[in-house]
Amino acid sequence: MKWVVKIGGSLFPHHAKKLLKNLLGEDVIIITGGGEFANKIRKYDHELGFSDTANHEAAILSMDIMGILLADLVKGAETTHTIKRAKKIKKDGKIPVLLPSRILHYLDPLKHSWKVTSDSIAFYISKLINAKLLIATDVDGIYTTDPTKREAKLINEITAKRLLTFGETSVDEELPKLLLKYKSDCYIANGKHPQRILSIIKSTETTYTRIRGD
Amino acid sequence: MKWVVKIGGSLFPHHAKKLLKNLLGEDVIIITGGGEFANKIRKYDHELGFSDTANHEAAILSMDIMGILLADLVKGAETTHTIKRAKKIKKDGKIPVLLPSRILHYLDPLKHSWKVTSDSIAFYISKLINAKLLIATDVDGIYTTDPTKREAKLINEITAKRLLTFGETSVDEELPKLLLKYKSDCYIANGKHPQRILSIIKSTETTYTRIRGD
Numbered sequence: 001m002k003w004v005v006k007i008g009g010s011l012f013p014h015h016a017k018k019l020l021k022n023l024l025g026e027d028v029i030i031i032t033g034g035g036e037f038a039n040k041i042r043k044y045d046h047e048l049g050f051s052d053t054a055n056h057e058a059a060i061l062s063m064d065i066m067g068i069l070l071a072d073l074v075k076g077a078e079t080t081h082t083i084k085r086a087k088k089i090k091k092d093g094k095i096p097v098l099l100p101s102r103i104l105h106y107l108d109p110l111k112h113s114w115k116v117t118s119d120s121i122a123f124y125i126s127k128l129i130n131a132k133l134l135i136a137t138d139v140d141g142i143y144t145t146d147p148t149k150r151e152a153k154l155i156n157e158i159t160a161k162r163l164l165t166f167g168e169t170s171v172d173e174e175l176p177k178l179l180l181k182y183k184s185d186c187y188i189a190n191g192k193h194p195q196r197i198l199s200i201i202k203s204t205e206t207t208y209t210r211i212r213g214d
Numbered sequence: 215m216k217w218v219v220k221i222g223g224s225l226f227p228h229h230a231k232k233l234l235k236n237l238l239g240e241d242v243i244i245i246t247g248g249g250e251f252a253n254k255i256r257k258y259d260h261e262l263g264f265s266d267t268a269n270h271e272a273a274i275l276s277m278d279i280m281g282i283l284l285a286d287l288v289k290g291a292e293t294t295h296t297i298k299r300a301k302k303i304k305k306d307g308k309i310p311v312l313l314p315s316r317i318l319h320y321l322d323p324l325k326h327s328w329k330v331t332s333d334s335i336a337f338y339i340s341k342l343i344n345a346k347l348l349i350a351t352d353v354d355g356i357y358t359t360d361p362t363k364r365e366a367k368l369i370n371e372i373t374a375k376r377l378l379t380f381g382e383t384s385v386d387e388e389l390p391k392l393l394l395k396y397k398s399d400c401y402i403a404n405g406k407h408p409q410r411i412l413s414i415i416k417s418t419e420t421t422y423t424r425i426r427g428d
Contacts (some may be wrong), residue, residue, distance in 0.1 A: 013262055037251055037279070044283060048227055054286035058279045065251070065272045072268035089244060 001029040001090060001131050003201055007120035008137040009035025009066055011191045017073045019136060022194035023095060024076050026201055029086050029158070030097040031116040031125060032070050034062030042114070056112035057101075063118050064099040071097040083129055100125060117172040127182055134200055136191030137170050141209030157210045171211075179213030186211050215243040215304060215345050217415055220336035222351040225405045231287045233350060236408035238290050238310060240415055243300050244311040245339060246284050247332040248276030270326035271315075276308055277332050278313040285311040297343055298320025314339060325389070331386040341396055348414055350405030351384050355423030371424045385425075393427030400425050414417070 005028045007016050011074055021028065034041075038059045045055055071077040078089045079097045086096035099201045100121055109124055110116045126133040142163065143152040147170075160176035164167065171188060179186060189196045189208040199206035231357040238400055246296060248255075252273045271302065285291040286412050292303045293311045300310035314335055323404045324330045324339055333349055340347040351389045356377065359365040361384075374390035377383065394401060403410045413420035 009227075013258065036254060040254065041283070042280070048283075050283060050286045058282045061275050061279050061282070064367050065255070065275050068268050068272045068275070069255070069262075069264060072264045073262060079374075087398060136405060153232065 001086065002027040002128070002130060004029055004031060004122050004126040004131045005033045005197065005201075006033065006118060006133070006135045007070065007191060008135065009033030009038060009118070009162065010117075010138040011136065012036075012066060015138070015192045016070050019191045019194045019197060020070060020074045020077055020097075022198060025072075025093070026198070026199065027090070028094075029090070029125075029129070029131065030070075030077070030095060031065070031100060031118065031122045032063055032066040032097065034059050036064045037062030037065050037093070038117070045114075051169050052112040055114060056110075056116070059114075059117070060101045060104055060121070064101045065120070067097045075101060103128075108144045113138065113174070115173040117174075119172040120174040120178055123175060123178050123184070123186060126186075127184070129187065133184070133186040134197065135171060135186060135188045136190060136197050137177065138190065138192060139170050140190045140207050141188045141210070142166070142169050142171070154207065157208050157212060160211050160213045163211055176211065176213075179211055182213060184213045186213075215300065215310070215343060216241040216341070218243055218245060218336050218340035218345045218413075219411065220245045220247065220332060220347070220349045220379075221284065221405060222349070222353040223247030225350065226250075226280060226284060227287065227407045229352070229413060230284050233405045233408045233411060234284060234288045234309065234311075236412060238288075239307070240392055240412070240414065241304070242309065243304070243338045243339075243343070244281070244284075244291070244309060245314060245332065246277055246280040246311065248273050249280045251276030251279050252331070258379070259328075262347060269328060270324075270330070273328075273331070274315045274318055274335070275336070280316045281311045281313045287345050298351040302365070309408075315392065317342075327388070330385040331388075333386040334388040334392055337389060337392050337396075337398070337400060339416050341398070347400040348400070348411065349385060349400060349402045350411050352404065352406060354404045354421050355402045356380070356383050356385070356425070369423050372425060374425050374427045379423055390425065390427075393425055394407060394425060398427045400427075 089096040160179040374393040
């Protein structure tokens with residue numbers, strides 16, 4: 001698989017379904033964000049104060065749940081816990097949706113913190129299989145400032161090092177650090193426009209932010 | 215382990231935490247309901263219409279999430295995916311919280327339907343380890359009619375066969391069928407009163423409903 005496409009939980013259900021349908025036939029493996037399930041865990045955490053490990057493990061299971069639900073909405077999508085099976089699903093002309101909990105349970109490669117979310121997890125999976133990472137979210141990419149502000153401008157390309165100075169953005173705080181560590185790039189694009197996601201995969205011009213880790 | 219105690223999702227967080235604390239040192243293994251995570255899946259299902267299998271798998275993962283979060287709130291509680299490890303946790307003087315997703319993934323013994331919830335799953339686990347089942351919920355047991363009605367009376371003992379004629383109750387619709395099939399009993403009691411749960415375990419007088427499968 002050439003691309004890991006992470007479909008953000010904020011796109012679920014309708015935009016996520018439409019995007020996944022559009023990706024049928026492409027050389028991709030899908031990972032989903034934890035969506036409202038992860039939000040619920042965060043909310044409980046604010047109230048009750050769980051350990052970092054409990055939050056991490058529960059949030060990863062919420063990615064599994066979203067993967068199961070999203071794959072179920074699209075004929076031709078199929079869930080799996082393994083890369084081996086994902087390759088077989090791909091070979092059979094279907095689109096694999098990876099449920100990451102078991103791989104992460106065995107490897108446990110990432111910090112246990114809310115700073116590590118499905119963005120960093122999707123990046124880690126992309127490194128495991130030597131694929132590129134594309135994060136489909138509900139905004140056009142990374143902006144110069146809070147995107148609700150009038151002066152906010154979309155950034156076409158930014159270094160991970162520079163992004164680290166931005167504080168909170170549409171990707172998690174750990175991702176730029178991982179991009180630097182692995183000297184890797186990734187793309188952030190608006191999943192509400194499946195054509196943009198397809199354009200990036202096909203290396204044609206479109207709207208996105210590329211984060212460079214070199 | 216002599217008892218499987220299923221802690222209903224409606225007791226989470228505060229009543230569930232208190233109950234679990236009270237069960238420290240008892241010969242029990244804990245299984246949690248899916249709580250608000252399972253409710254969210256149901257809600258999405260009403261809107262989007264998932265397959266029975268997707269609902270089943272996602273709902274079981276919501277039990278894992280609740281197990282992780284609940285165990286994290288109580289010092290001396292520890293999660294596990296296996297019976298083997300649960301025995302070790304018990305032996306070390308701690309209380310095992312079983313995350314059922316992997317056992318169910320391997321064995322897949324139950325119907326994929328919303329009629330099978332954590333009650334039936336807890337019963338199945340209790341059979342696997344030859345333990346008794348106690349379901350701790352947010353009402354005192356099974357009532358003669360809708361418990362919000364004035365004329366509703368708590369039933370101390372009822373046959374599973376009779377319960378099958380009741381329609382919707384505080385336990386899932388599959389449970390009485392399983393109790394009949396396996397000629398087994400189970401107890402339903404109010405988890406807001408940990409003393410009642412302890413009394414059942416210690417075979418002393420208290421308030422509950424016993425469902426008889428003979």
